[in-house]
Amino acid sequence: MIKQKAILFDATLCAGCGECYNACKEANHLPETTDDFLKDHLSANTYTVVEEYGDVYTRKMCMHCVDPTCVSVCPVGAMEKTELGPVIYDGDKCLGCRYCMQACPHHIPRYEWNKVNPTVKKCIMCYDRVKNGQQTACAEACPTGATLFGDRDELIKIAKERLESDPDTYYQKIYGLEEAGGTDVLIISPVPFDQLGFAENLPKEALPTYTAKALEKIPGVVAGGGVFLAAMYWLTKRKNLIAAEEKQNNMNSTSGDEK
Amino acid sequence: MKQIIPKITFWRVVAVIIVVAGLYSTYLRFTGGLGASTNLSDEFPWGLWIGFDILVGVGLAAGGFTICAITHIFNIEKYKPLARPAILTAFLGYLLVIFGLMYDLGKPYNIWHAIIYWNPRSVMFEVAWCVMLYTTVLFLEFLPIALEKFRLKKLLAFMKKVGIPIMITGVILSTLHQSSLGSLFLIVPQKMYPLWYSGLLPVFFFISAVGAGLTMVIFEAYLSARAFNKGIEADLLSRIGLYGVIILMLGLIIKLIDFALTDKIHLLFTINNYTLLFYLEILVGTIVPFGLLIQKRIRENRRWLYASAIMVISGFLLNRLNVSITSITPGAGVSYFPSIYEISVTLMLVTLGMWAFKFIAKNFPVFASEVHFENHNLKYSEKLSEGKI
Numbered sequence: 133m134i135k136q137k138a139i140l141f142d143a144t145l146c147a148g149c150g151e152c153y154n155a156c157k158e159a160n161h162l163p164e165t166t167d168d169f170l171k172d173h174l175s176a177n178t179y180t181v182v183e184e185y186g187d188v189y190t191r192k193m194c195m196h197c198v199d200p201t202c203v204s205v206c207p208v209g210a211m212e213k214t215e216l217g218p219v220i221y222d223g224d225k226c227l228g229c230r231y232c233m234q235a236c237p238h239h240i241p242r243y244e245w246n247k248v249n250p251t252v253k254k255c256i257m258c259y260d261r262v263k264n265g266q267q268t269a270c271a272e273a274c275p276t277g278a279t280l281f282g283d284r285d286e287l288i289k290i291a292k293e294r295l296e297s298d299p300d301t302y303y304q305k306i307y308g309l310e311e312a313g314g315t316d317v318l319i320i321s322p323v324p325f326d327q328l329g330f331a332e333n334l335p336k337e338a339l340p341t342y343t344a345k346a347l348e349k350i351p352g353v354v355a356g357g358g359v360f361l362a363a364m365y366w367l368t369k370r371k372n373l374i375a376a377e378e379k380q381n382n383m384n385s386t387s388g389d390e391k
Numbered sequence: 392m393k394q395i396i397p398k399i400t401f402w403r404v405v406a407v408i409i410v411v412a413g414l415y416s417t418y419l420r421f422t423g424g425l426g427a428s429t430n431l432s433d434e435f436p437w438g439l440w441i442g443f444d445i446l447v448g449v450g451l452a453a454g455g456f457t458i459c460a461i462t463h464i465f466n467i468e469k470y471k472p473l474a475r476p477a478i479l480t481a482f483l484g485y486l487l488v489i490f491g492l493m494y495d496l497g498k499p500y501n502i503w504h505a506i507i508y509w510n511p512r513s514v515m516f517e518v519a520w521c522v523m524l525y526t527t528v529l530f531l532e533f534l535p536i537a538l539e540k541f542r543l544k545k546l547l548a549f550m551k552k553v554g555i556p557i558m559i560t561g562v563i564l565s566t567l568h569q570s571s572l573g574s575l576f577l578i579v580p581q582k583m584y585p586l587w588y589s590g591l592l593p594v595f596f597f598i599s600a601v602g603a604g605l606t607m608v609i610f611e612a613y614l615s616a617r618a619f620n621k622g623i624e625a626d627l628l629s630r631i632g633l634y635g636v637i638i639l640m641l642g643l644i645i646k647l648i649d650f651a652l653t654d655k656i657h658l659l660f661t662i663n664n665y666t667l668l669f670y671l672e673i674l675v676g677t678i679v680p681f682g683l684l685i686q687k688r689i690r691e692n693r694r695w696l697y698a699s700a701i702m703v704i705s706g707f708l709l710n711r712l713n714v715s716i717t718s719i720t721p722g723a724g725v726s727y728f729p730s731i732y733e734i735s736v737t738l739m740l741v742t743l744g745m746w747a748f749k750f751i752a753k754n755f756p757v758f759a760s761e762v763h764f765e766n767h768n769l770k771y772s773e774k775l776s777e778g779k780i
Binding site for chain 2: 174175201204205206207208209210225226227228229230231233234235237239241242243244245246247248249250251331333334335339340342343344345346347350353354357358361362364365368369371372
């Protein structure tokens with residue numbers, strides 16, 4: 133079995149230097165959007181940002197969910213969860229319904245609002261590099277080791293070790309272990325995650341299970357509905373016929389005209 | 392047919408202004424993208440065009456399948472005079488929904504991709520297929536009306552044979568996607584204000600569409616009666632109105648039970664803008680019209696019936712906008728109000744729909760109560776072609 137790749141971001145190690153931000157821009161050929169990378173936001177031209185919360189820096193990017201909501205909602209399968217982990221996107225298939233943006237629990241996908249032929253933009257975990265056995269551009273560029281790339285289970289082990297060995301430094305939780313069914317971007321931090329702008333109210337279940345419950349009722353509705361409606365048609369038709377016959381029998385002299 | 396220049400009236404001038412504005416917005420939309428024409432953003436990707444053009448449009452077209460089921464499947468024949476206008480409304484409604492979708496989709500020229508690229512896990516995929524198939528069904532249901540007009544008797548006889556399976560398919564498809572429009576929002580539990588989020592969203596969407604769809608039949612019957620100067624099936628309409636509000640009331644009761652079971656009752660007493668909008672929605676859309684139409688004297692009064700229908704439709708509209716827009720704002724962290732261009736496109740779609748309805752109703756035997764899909768005879772169109780009607 134192929135091992136799922138992941139990114140571990142350790143906020144205690146991040147110095148806010150912006151090397152990951154620059155490397156991402158370069159790897160994805162994205163234009164410069166601001167002089168001050170700390171003030172930048174995710175956009176069609178920025179797939180990852182470094183954010184400053186007091187004296188803690190954190191990163192925001194696509195979380196590459198284990199069972200991604202965007203993949204499940206896309207009507208044409210333009211979003212794809214690859215075996216290696218990265219969630220990638222095919223702009224040629226896309227209809228532009230933006231359900232992926234509406235449904236993403238992490239508020240990640242961005243849109244080219246001002247293009248006539250727009251596509252969805254987000255971090256794709258440097259899929260081309262990862263496919264060839266390389267690490268992501270952001271992990272490679274990180275001078276402090278705050279962003280690590282590797283096998284998901286390995287990174288979870290590392291994160292757990294850090295939380296255990298240094299309980300005073302770390303807030304005791306790995307963000308991404310079970311958020312909305314788990315993500316391939318794992319984050320550890322010195323402070324609770326809502327203080328870093330991460331959604332803390334996410335269910336533990338993968339969100340696609342919410343719609344799956346409705347979708348699995350379809351065959352029943354089709355079969356049951358078909359039988360029910362056909363039966364009703366037959367029964368009511370018959371009832372009307374019998375009623376009409378009785379009516380006919382009751383009035384012998386007058387013609388059978390209605391009203 | 393006489394061709395005369397239409398008389399200039401206030402509403403015609405308004406309609407023309409709306410369409411011209413809509414065309415300008417169309418130009419902006421397709422040359423500048425969604426950014427130039429809408430107030431949508433990365434934080435708020437769905438707005439008026441989804442909330443109104445799609446959710447309201449499809450919902451109000453529900454009269455088509457409901458009346459169809461009543462008359463052709465449950466064989467309650469007395470409602471047949473209402474079937475054709477309802478089918479026509481539904482057919483036009485769906486065409487407008489597809490037309491409106493062209494504005495909202497970022498890549499409208501890829502709309503056919505839903506046919507070749509499949510993702511059965513997606514509610515949107517199911518909606519897409521249901522809308523495609525049901526629009527086809529509506530076309531087939533409308534076809535006999537056109538065939539009568541052009542007196543194609545052989546085809547008409549064939550359509551009569553396959554009529555019932557088509558109707559049954561239509562009812563099932565409608566049931567599926569009226570409810571799955573609600574299912575679309577099941578996947579954002581953490582983004583929606585809890586007054587509107589519920590695991591029963593698909594059920595609520597189905598029930599409210601049936602109730603409001605029936606009431607829509609009253610609304611359009613009155614408008615047509617005024618436009619074509621014809622009588623009205625007052626007795627049938629007041630009954631339909633009664634059934635409509637009873638169904639809506641039933642939906643409201645289920646909603647309140649759901650509130651109780653999911654510990655949301657306290658939200659009804661938390662006063663904020665959401666609660667106020669929720670109360671407005673259920674008062675205007677359900678409670679007040681129910682209180683009115685349950686009284687025989689009131690529902691048999693044309694004006695009160697018409698007024699109640701307008702209330703139900705407004706409440707329905709508010710419900711769909713509340714689900715798709717209001718309830719999403721806390722989760723999105725931004726506020727959204729549609730741009731003037733979004734509004735003008737929506738108004739244009741409504742106007743075009745009314746024009747199309749008027750045109751077809753004028754030129755096809757839509758309000759022909761003596762011809763039915765099943766026991767059709769060609770009396771009406773014969774008389775029509777001889778100029779006797």
